[in-house]
Amino acid sequence: MKDAVFHGVYSSTMNHASALRQLRAALPEGAVLTDRHQLKPYETDGLTALRQMPWAVALPQTEAEVREVLRICAEHEVPLVPRGAGTGLSGGARPVSDGLVLGVSRLDRILEIDVENGVARVEPGVRNLAISEAASAYGLYYAPDPSSQIACSIGGNVAENSGGVHCLKYGLTVHNVLGLKVLTVEGDELQIGGKRLDSPGYDLLALMSGSEGMLAVITEITVRLLPIPPEKRVLLGAFRTVAAAAEAVNQVISEGLVPAGLEMMDRLAIEAAEDFVHAGYPREAEAILLCEVDGVTEEVDNDVDLVRRVFETLGAFDVRIATDPAEQANLWKGRKAAFPAVGRISPDYYCMDGTIPRYELARVLAEIASLATEFGLRVANVFHAGDGNLHPLILYDAGREGELAKAEALGGKILELCVEVGGTVTGEHGVGVEKLDQMCAQFSPEELAQFFGVKACFDPGQTLNPGKAIPTLARCSEVGGMHVHGGRLPYGNLERF
Amino acid sequence: MAGLDRDDSERLVEAVRDAYARNQPLAIVGSGSKSFLMPADDGARLLSVAEHAGVLEYRPDELVVTARAGTPLKDLQQLLSQHRQMLPFEPPLFGGGGTLGGALAAGLSGPGRPWRGSARDALLGVELINGRGERLRFGGKVLKNVAGYDLSRLQVGAFGTLGVLLAASVRVVPAPQAERTCLLDMPAAPALQTVRALCARPVPLTATCFAEGSLRLRFSGSEAAVLSASRDAGGELVDGDRYWQDLRDHRLPVMRPDVPLWRVSLPPGADPALQDGVVEWGGALRWLVAVDPGPGELAAGLGGWAARFGAGYARAVCDALPPPQMKYQRRLKRNFDPENLFNPGLVGTDAD
Numbered sequence: 001m002k003d004a005v006f007h008g009v010y011s012s013t014m015n016h017a018s019a020l021r022q023l024r025a026a027l028p029e030g031a032v033l034t035d036r037h038q039l040k041p042y043e044t045d046g047l048t049a050l051r052q053m054p055w056a057v058a059l060p061q062t063e064a065e066v067r068e069v070l071r072i073c074a075e076h077e078v079p080l081v082p083r084g085a086g087t088g089l090s091g092g093a094r095p096v097s098d099g100l101v102l103g104v105s106r107l108d109r110i111l112e113i114d115v116e117n118g119v120a121r122v123e124p125g126v127r128n129l130a131i132s133e134a135a136s137a138y139g140l141y142y143a144p145d146p147s148s149q150i151a152c153s154i155g156g157n158v159a160e161n162s163g164g165v166h167c168l169k170y171g172l173t174v175h176n177v178l179g180l181k182v183l184t185v186e187g188d189e190l191q192i193g194g195k196r197l198d199s200p201g202y203d204l205l206a207l208m209s210g211s212e213g214m215l216a217v218i219t220e221i222t223v224r225l226l227p228i229p230p231e232k233r234v235l236l237g238a239f240r241t242v243a244a245a246a247e248a249v250n251q252v253i254s255e256g257l258v259p260a261g262l263e264m265m266d267r268l269a270i271e272a273a274e275d276f277v278h279a280g281y282p283r284e285a286e287a288i289l290l291c292e293v294d295g296v297t298e299e300v301d302n303d304v305d306l307v308r309r310v311f312e313t314l315g316a317f318d319v320r321i322a323t324d325p326a327e328q329a330n331l332w333k334g335r336k337a338a339f340p341a342v343g344r345i346s347p348d349y350y351c352m353d354g355t356i357p358r359y360e361l362a363r364v365l366a367e368i369a370s371l372a373t374e375f376g377l378r379v380a381n382v383f384h385a386g387d388g389n390l391h392p393l394i395l396y397d398a399g400r401e402g403e404l405a406k407a408e409a410l411g412g413k414i415l416e417l418c419v420e421v422g423g424t425v426t427g428e429h430g431v432g433v434e435k436l437d438q439m440c441a442q443f444s445p446e447e448l449a450q451f452f453g454v455k456a457c458f459d460p461g462q463t464l465n466p467g468k469a470i471p472t473l474a475r476c477s478e479v480g481g482m483h484v485h486g487g488r489l490p491y492g493n494l495e496r497f
Numbered sequence: 498m499a500g501l502d503r504d505d506s507e508r509l510v511e512a513v514r515d516a517y518a519r520n521q522p523l524a525i526v527g528s529g530s531k532s533f534l535m536p537a538d539d540g541a542r543l544l545s546v547a548e549h550a551g552v553l554e555y556r557p558d559e560l561v562v563t564a565r566a567g568t569p570l571k572d573l574q575q576l577l578s579q580h581r582q583m584l585p586f587e588p589p590l591f592g593g594g595g596t597l598g599g600a601l602a603a604g605l606s607g608p609g610r611p612w613r614g615s616a617r618d619a620l621l622g623v624e625l626i627n628g629r630g631e632r633l634r635f636g637g638k639v640l641k642n643v644a645g646y647d648l649s650r651l652q653v654g655a656f657g658t659l660g661v662l663l664a665a666s667v668r669v670v671p672a673p674q675a676e677r678t679c680l681l682d683m684p685a686a687p688a689l690q691t692v693r694a695l696c697a698r699p700v701p702l703t704a705t706c707f708a709e710g711s712l713r714l715r716f717s718g719s720e721a722a723v724l725s726a727s728r729d730a731g732g733e734l735v736d737g738d739r740y741w742q743d744l745r746d747h748r749l750p751v752m753r754p755d756v757p758l759w760r761v762s763l764p765p766g767a768d769p770a771l772q773d774g775v776v777e778w779g780g781a782l783r784w785l786v787a788v789d790p791g792p793g794e795l796a797a798g799l800g801g802w803a804a805r806f807g808a809g810y811a812r813a814v815c816d817a818l819p820p821p822q823m824k825y826q827r828r829l830k831r832n833f834d835p836e837n838l839f840n841p842g843l844v845g846t847d848a849d
Contacts, residue, residue, distance in 0.1 A: 116766035118696060139697065161643045172641065174650070175618050188821040195764035196801045197610060197781045201818045202659070202826050203617055206650035210643045227699040254558035256581060256671035296699060298721035302674075355639040357559055387640040427641035435644070442644055446631040450833070451645050457828035470645060 016055060016098065019076035023058055023100075026068040031106075033057040042101045045086045045093040046148070047434055049350075049404070054081070054095030061106040063219040067183055069102055070217060074185050079463045082213035084124065084156025087148040089351060090432030092160060092212045092468055099466075102217065104155050110134050111220070117195045118225050119178060124155025124218045128162075131223060140225035143170035146428070147336070155218050161210030163428030165261040165292070168386040170226070172428070174209035179222030182208060184215075185459050195222060207454070212430050212469045215458040229294035232260070233304050234328040237311035238285035238318035242266060245287035246361035248314040249385045252291065253358070257306055261292040262386030266365070269338050269382040269393070276341035279334030282318050289316075289385065290335055292328075338382040339393070346378070346395035350407045354418030355427035358388045364421060368392055368414055375410040377403075389427035390418070416441050431469040439469075440476035448473060500572040502551030504565070506632070506663050512544055513661060513838070514630035522841040525657040527567055530594030531603050533754075534810040535656075536842040546598055546661065553664060554638070557582060561621060561638050563666040566598025573597060577669055585613040585670045589745050598662040603811075604654025607745040608704035608715070611696070611765075611779045617653035619668045625652065625660035628834025638666040651829075656811045658844045659833040673703075673717035677727040678737025681712045685772035688712040689780055693766050696779045700726045706744055707776040708751055715741060744777065751775055752784060759785045760810070761792055763801035771795065815843040 023032045033039055034056045044051045055078070060066045073080045079099035086093055095101050107123035110130065114121065115138045120131050128149040132141040146152055146162040156162070157173045158180065170176070179193035192204045199205070208215060239245040245264055252259065265273065265288050270281050281288055289311070293303040304321060311319045322328040334341075342349050356364050365381060372379040372394075383391040392414055396407040415425040415438040425431070425438040439448070451470040455462070471479075516523050522541035526532065550567035557580040564573060570590055577583050587607025588600035601623075606615040622636025636642060636649030652659055683691070688707040695702055695714065701722050704715035715737055716726040727734065743749050752758060752775065761771060765780035771792065774785040784806070785792055796803040804813035818826060823845075830837070830844045837844075 114764075115697065116693065117764045119764075139699075161647070163641050167641060171614065171618065174647070175614060184825070188824065190822050190825070191819070192822075194800050196762045197765075197778060198604070198615065198654070198762050200802055200804065200814045201822055202655055202815075202829055203604075203651050203653055204822070204825070206617060206647045206653075209647060211646055215646075227697055230699050250558045253560060256674070258560075258671065295718070296701060296722050296726070298725055299701065299719050302719040302721065355637075355641045357556070357561070357639060359556055359559055384641070389639075389641045422637070423639050424637050424642040424644045426644050427639070428643060430643050431645070439644060444633070447633045447635065447645075450627065450631075450633055450635075450648065453832040454646050454648065454829065457825060457832055 015076040016078060019072050019078050020056060022072045023056070023069065026072065027058060027060060027065055031059045031061065031065070033059070042083065042086070042095060042103070045083070045088040045091060047089055047091040047094070047432065050091045050094050050433060052095045052097060054101045055098050057101040057103055059103045059106050063107070066102070066104070066107070066217060066219055067187070069100070070183055070185060071187055073100055073463065074187070077461065077463060079466050081465050082159070082217050084153030084159065085127070085151050087152040088156060088160055088432065089353070089429040090426065090434040092430050092432035092465070094433055096466060105153065107219065113138065114195065115140070119195050119222050120225055121220065121222045122154055123220060124153060126154050128152050128154055128157055135225050136228065139228050141228050142176065142223050143226050144173050144176050154221055154223070158209055158218055158221060159211065159213045160428070160430045163384070163389065165263065165384060167384070168262065169258050169260045174206055176224050177205065177209060177221060178224055180205060180208055180218055181220035182216035182218050185461065185464050190216065193222065210430070212432065213465045214455060214469055215464070231297045231300040232292065232294040232328065233300055234322040234331045235291045235304065235307050235311070236281070236318070236320040236331050237289045237291070237316040238282040239287045239289070239314070239316055240285070242287045242365050243362040244315050245289050246365065246385070248289060248310055248316070249361060250358055251310045251314060252307055253386070255306055255310060257303055259291050259303070259307070259386060260294045261290070262384070263290045263335055264288070264381065264383055264385035265335060265338060266381040268378060268380040269342065270334070272341040272345045272380060273334035273338050276344055277333050277337045279330055281334050285318070290331060335382065342380050342393045342395065347397040347399060348404070350394040350396065350411055352390065352392045352394065352411050352414055353426050353429040354415050354423055355387070355389045356418050356421050356423035360421040360423070361385065361388065364390070364417060367417055371410060371413050375406055377407060377410055388423065412438060433468060436471040436475065437479045439471045440479050445473050445476070448476065500550065500569060501548070501567070503548055505549035505567070509544070509546065509549060509661060509663065510626055510630060510632055513626045513628070516542070516838050517628065517630050517836055520836055521838070523838050525661055525840060527596035527599035528569060528594040530591045531599055533591070533807065534603065535840070536808060536812055539842045541841055544661065547596065549663065550596070552576060560669050561666055562669055563638055563664060564597050565664050566596060566662040568597045570595040570597060570600055578672065581672045582669045583672045584619065585668065586610060586616045586619050587745055588616060589747065591746060597665055601653050601662060601665055602655065602657045608706065608741050608777055611781060612703050613670065617650045620650055620653055621666040621668055623649040623652055623665045624663040626663060627660045628836055628838050632663070636666070640668065654814060656815055656843055657840050658815060658830060659839070661839065675720040675723040676715065676717045676737065677723050678735050678740065679714045679716070679727050679730045679732040680735045681714070681730070681732035682710060683712055684710065685776070686769045689769055689772055689776065692779050695730070696765065702726070704741055705777060705779050707772070708749060708774070713737070713740060744775070749775065751786070756786045757788060758806045759787050759791050759803050760806045761785055761796050761801060761803040763796060763799055767799040767801060771799065812843050816845055
C-alpha cells in the first residue's frame with residue numbers, strides 16, 4: 001500500500017514544542033502522551049498491517065478540553081487525527097508522524113436517555129453496545145450493531161457510518177442518528193439536528209456521517225432508540241451450491257420480506273468456523289444462509305414460514321429454526337466467530353468490504369473464486385448477503401516473500417469487480433488509507449475534486465485527518481491498471497510527473 | 498411504464514455550461530407542483546428538468562429503483578405498485594404532480610416518515626450537474642456505501658441550490674400485506690399521550706395523525722399482526738388509504754391553501770401547547786394555522802423549528818440558520834455553484 005500522507009509541510013519542531021507545552025497546560029495530568037511506550041497502542045487501528053507512530057496523543061475528558069486541543073493544533077498547524085476506540089478496519093485512525101492523535105475514549109458519558117422522545121444523548125467515546133444496555137431498562141435499544149459493538153465507540157460509528165448485520169431492515173448509522181454537536185478546526189461549534197426528525201439547512205448530518213473524521217470533531221451525538229422487538233427467530237438453510245444460496249437471498253426479498261439479518265457463509269468459512277466453535281453447521285454444505293426475523297409474534301410466524309418455504313423450494317437440504325435464545329446464540333456463534341476462525345487456518349488474512357447489487361451475488365462469488373485460483377490464494381466468504389455487502393477474506397502468509405502484495409493485488413481486483421457490476425469499494429469499513437487507490441476506479445477526477453472542495457469548506461488547511469478517504473488526482477494518475485468506468489476514460493487529461 | 502422515457506441530459510448540461518459562461522441564473526423546475534414554496538420570479542431563466550424522464554433501472558428483488566429526475570412521481574408509484582412495492586418516504590403529490598427530482602430537492606416526506614424513513618434516508622445515489630456544468634455521480638445503487646463523503650444525501654432538502662439533479666437511485670420497500678386505520682375520538686393532550694406510548698412499544702405502527710378531535714393510527718404488516726394491533730388500539734376501523742393520501746398531499750380541510758399554514762418540526766413529545774392543528778409523525782411534525790410571526794420562537798424553545806409553508810418556505814429552509822452553520826453552508830454552496838446560478842434567491846452568498 002502506498003503512503004497517502006503528504007505531511008512534512010507541517011513539520012516544525014519549534015511549533016510542536018510550543019504546542020506540547022500548551023496541550024499539557026490545557027489538559028489534566030496524564031492526558032497528553034508522548035512516551036514511546038504510551039504511544040505504541042495508538043500506532044494502528046483495526047487495520048494492523050499499517051502502522052505509524054504519532055507525534056503525541058491527547059485524551060481529553062470534556063468538550064471544553066477538545067476545543068482547547070483543536071485550538072492549539074490549529075494555531076500551531078499540527079495535523080490532528082481523531083480516534084474513537086480504534087476498531088476501524090480501513091486505517092481511518094492511523095496517525096500521521098508529525099500529528100496529534102485526539103482520542104475521545106474518555107468522553108464516555110451517556111448524557112441522557114430521553115424515553116419520552118425515544119432518543120439517547122451521548123458523548124462520542126461511549127461504546128455502541130453501552131447505549132443499548134442503558135436503554136434496555138425502558139424496553140428500547142440502538143439498532144445499528146457493527147460486529148465490534150462491544151468495543152467500538154459511537155463517535156467512530158458516525159465517522160465511518162458503520163453498518164452491521166441488521167442494516168437491511170434498520171438502516172446504517174446515518175439513518176439512526178438525529179443530532180450531532182461538532183467542533184470545526186476553525187473553532188466553530190455546530191449543533192446539527194437534535195431530537196426532532198428534520199432540520200433546516202443543508203443536511204450536514206448526512207455529510208458528517210461517514211466523513212471519516214475529516215470535516216469536524218464530534219463531541220456529542222443524539223441517536224434514535226427503537227422498541228426492542230418482542231420476538232426473534234433465526235433460521236439456518238444449508239445449500240449444495242453457492243448459486244442456490246444466492247438465489248434464495250434474492251427470492252426471500254422478492255417475496256416482500258425484509259429480514260432483520262441475512263448472512264451467507266461459504267464452505268471454507270463453514271469449515272473454519274466448525275473447527276473453531278463447533279456450532280453444528282452442516283459441513284457438507286457449499287453455502288449456508290442465516291436469516292434472522294424479528295417483530296411482533298404474528299409477523300414473525302408469517303416471516304418464518306415464508307423463509308422456510310423459500311429455502312426448501314431452492315433446494316436447501318437442511319433447514320433449522322431456532323426459537324429459544326440459546327439455540328439462536330448457537331446458530332449465530334459460528335457466524336460471529338468466523339473471522340477469528342479463519343485467522344486460525346491461515347497465518348494472515350485480508351478482509352475486504354465491497355458492496356454489489358444483490359442480483360449479481362452468484363456471478364461475483366464465482367468470479368472471486370476464479371480470481372482466487374488465478375492468484376493461487378484461498379478466499380473465504382462470510383458476509384451480509386441481504387444487503388449485498390461482501391467480506392471476502394483473502395488468506396495469505398505475510399512470512400512468505402511477496403504474498404502480502406499478492407493478497408493486496410487480489411483484493412484490489414475484487415473491489416474493482418464490485419465497481420464494475422455497479423457496486424462500491426467500501427460498504428461499511430470506510431476508505432481510510434486502505435482503499436484510496438480503488439477510489440480512483442469509482443470516481444472521476446471532477447468528482448474527486450468536488451470531494452476535495454467539500455473538505456476545504458470545513459478544513460481549508462487540510463490538518464484534520466490529512467490524507468485519508470479521498471485520493472489526490474496525482475495519486476490516481478499513478479495507479480496503474482484501472483478500468484474505464486462508466487464509459488469515461490479516467491485521468492486522460494491529467495498532468496503526470 | 499407509461500410516460501415519457503427521454504434522455505434530455507445533454508441539453509441540461511449544455512444549458513448549465515452556457516449559464517456558467519454567461520453568469521445567467523437558473524430557476525430549476527420539475528413539474529412545478531412545489532413552486533408555491535419558492536420565491537416569486539427573480540429574473541432567473543427557467544431550466545425545466547421535466548423532459549428528462551424515465552426509469553433507468555428497476556429490479557424489484559433489488560429493492561432499488563433508478564430513474565431520471567423528471568420522472569413523474571405518479572408514474573413511479575404506479576410502476577412500483579405493479580410489483581407490490583412503494584417509495585418508503587411517501588412523497589407528497591401536491592395537486593397530483595411532482596417529480597422524483599423535485600421530491601428529493603424539497604426533501605418532504607409523508608406520514609410514514611418516523612417508521613419508514615425520510616426522502617433522504619431512502620436515497621442511495623444521485624447524478625447531478627454542478628454549477629460548473631460538470632456531470633457528477635455520488636453514492637450508488639446499493640444500500641451500504643461509504644466511499645467518499647455523502648454528497649448525494651446532501652442534495653436532499655437543498656432545493657436544487659447545489660446542483661441540477663439528473664437521476665437518482667432510491668430504496669423501495671415491499672408494500673405491506675395488510676393495512677388498517679383506527680379512528681379514536683379524543684382531545685389533543687390524551688391523543689399525544691396515546692401516540693407516544695404506542696411509539697415506545699413494538700407495534701406495527703406506520704402513521705399517526707391527530708386533527709379536529711380525531712386520532713388516526715395506521716398499522717401495516719402481515720394480516721394477523723395488523724389485526725391484533727388494531728384490536729389493541731381500539732376505536733373504529735376506517736378506510737385509511739384516502740385519508741393518508743389527503744394528509745400527505747395537503748387536501749385535508751384544515752390545510753386549506755388560503756390559510757397561513759406553518760410546518761413545525763419538534764421533538765415528538767414536545768409541549769402540548771403546540772398540539773392544535775394537525776399532529777402527525779408520532780408528534781414530531783405539526784401543521785399549525787397561525788398569523789405572523791408564527792410559532793417559530795415557541796418551536797425553537799422546544800428544540801424544534803417552524804417555517805411558513807408558502808412562498809417563503811424554500812428560502813427559510815435554506816437560509817434561516819444560526820451564524821456558524823450559515824458560514825459552512827455558504828461555503829458549500831460556493832463550492833458546488835461558484836457563480837450562484839442555481840435558484841439564486843434561496844441561499845445568500847455573502848462572504849464569511
